[in-house]
Amino acid sequence: MPRIKEYQLIDTELKAVADRASKVLALAADKVIANSIDPQKYPISPGSIESIFKKRFEEIPTPRRQSIANRQKYIDEKQRRIAEAQRKWQQRYHRNLLAKRQRYYDSLSQIDIKKRISVVDQVPDNYFFGQTRATLEKLSTLQKTSSLQECSQEMKNWLSSILPFLSGDSATPAPTNTKLQFLIKQVKCIDETTGFLGTEAGADEISLGGYTINPVGTTQRISPMFVKNFQEGGADAIKEYDPPHVFAQFDLNDPDWWPKQFFVGLVLAEIDMGGFGQFLSEIVDQIKIRIAAELATSIGVAAIALSPFVGLILLVVVFAAVIVVFELLKDWWEDDVFKPVTTNLGIESADQATFDGVAVDEWGYAIFKGQGGKYLIRYTWRCCP
Numbered sequence: 001m002p003r004i005k006e007y008q009l010i011d012t013e014l015k016a017v018a019d020r021a022s023k024v025l026a027l028a029a030d031k032v033i034a035n036s037i038d039p040q041k042y043p044i045s046p047g048s049i050e051s052i053f054k055k056r057f058e059e060i061p062t063p064r065r066q067s068i069a070n071r072q073k074y075i076d077e078k079q080r081r082i083a084e085a086q087r088k089w090q091q092r093y094h095r096n097l098l099a100k101r102q103r104y105y106d107s108l109s110q111i112d113i114k115k116r117i118s119v120v121d122q123v124p125d126n127y128f129f130g131q132t133r134a135t136l137e138k139l140s141t142l143q144k145t146s147s148l149q150e151c152s153q154e155m156k157n158w159l160s161s162i163l164p165f166l167s168g169d170s171a172t173p174a175p176t177n178t179k180l181q182f183l184i185k186q187v188k189c190i191d192e193t194t195g196f197l198g199t200e201a202g203a204d205e206i207s208l209g210g211y212t213i214n215p216v217g218t219t220q221r222i223s224p225m226f227v228k229n230f231q232e233g234g235a236d237a238i239k240e241y242d243p244p245h246v247f248a249q250f251d252l253n254d255p256d257w258w259p260k261q262f263f264v265g266l267v268l269a270e271i272d273m274g275g276f277g278q279f280l281s282e283i284v285d286q287i288k289i290r291i292a293a294e295l296a297t298s299i300g301v302a303a304i305a306l307s308p309f310v311g312l313i314l315l316v317v318v319f320a321a322v323i324v325v326f327e328l329l330k331d332w333w334e335d336d337v338f339k340p341v342t343t344n345l346g347i348e349s350a351d352q353a354t355f356d357g358v359a360v361d362e363w364g365y366a367i368f369k370g371q372g373g374k375y376l377i378r379y380t381w382r383c384c385p
């Protein structure tokens with residue numbers, strides 16, 4: 001069975017690219033907070049990455065219990081958090097901290113957040129890959145490669161360090177199965193939270209949503225579903241799904257090349273996250289387009305002509321940027337959302353697309369900690385017709 005794991009990007013140079021992308025996102029988020037303080041001084045253009053952040057920054061979450069008093073509680077809390085974000089921004093942008101901020105942002109420090117033009121459109125040329133000459137050389141070689149069998153052993157070793165499932169040839173027939181499913185078996189409360197969003201009886205009102213990233217990097221939202229009112233200890237501490245719940249599903253024939261990598265993000269929360277999936281998808285698309293454009297220029301091809309192998313590498317870099325988006329969101333929402341967990345599954349060829357996760361004894365598990373609470377989710381993957 002292919003490897004189930006929580007994904008982490010370990011290649012040093014690619015992590016540096018993802019880190020630079022995270023700073024672009026952080027600067028865009030900073031501009032949004034500045035705009036909330038003085039919209040005239042820090043204007044935001046429609047359709048920019050800042051406009052996407054701004055909509056989410058100002059959004060009020062919708063409680064499941066629709067009483068006026070409960071709705072007002074969310075509004076008051078959101079206003080408090082906006083004020084806190086503004087206070088922290090003013091501390092970071094104090095003139096005495098200019099040198100420290102310039103060291104952190106490095107070449108991005110030349111970007112003027114007072115301009116209407118987006119932060120993304122002010123990013124210097126060769127910002128993402130300019131200091132990764134060795135990686136660019138590998139990506140350029142990889143761009144010309146149609147099969148892993150054409151790769152040197154050094155290249156194969158590099159690829160396997162980034163995509164651990166990757167081995168063998170990519171030229172394989174269509175799979176017998178057509179769908180890949182991500183299944184939830186159990187959600188368990190180990191410790192209740194201490195957040196303000198619990199029910200009057202003291203239980204945690206938990207929902208589970210998330211997102212998927214397919215092999216070509218398309219991000220889609222998984223709508224939140226109500227799981228249960230949890231209380232630690234006893235029957236109220238566990239939600240069993242029998243049969244297992246199909247949380248996400250992929251088309252194994254799309255795209256028509258192999259190997260493929262699939263991501264599922266799990267977002268555990270005590271509120272309905274509303275349009276979070278659309279927000280995430282729009283942010284990822286904007287930063288992915290900018291990174292892909294620079295990469296394509298650097299290796300001398302059109303962005304739409306990047307090979308499947310190079311596309312896979314780009315995907316893991318974008319994935320690392322997604323984690324940063326979550327961290328930025330958590331700064332704004334504080335304790336409403338547990339730190340998300342993203343798992344991935346790599347399938348080398350159609351021949352591997354024959355396993356049935358339900359038939360294996362070992363289930364993967366994800367741990368969520370936050371708000372003084374701790375939750376566990378058991379999951380697996382399944383291929384089916």
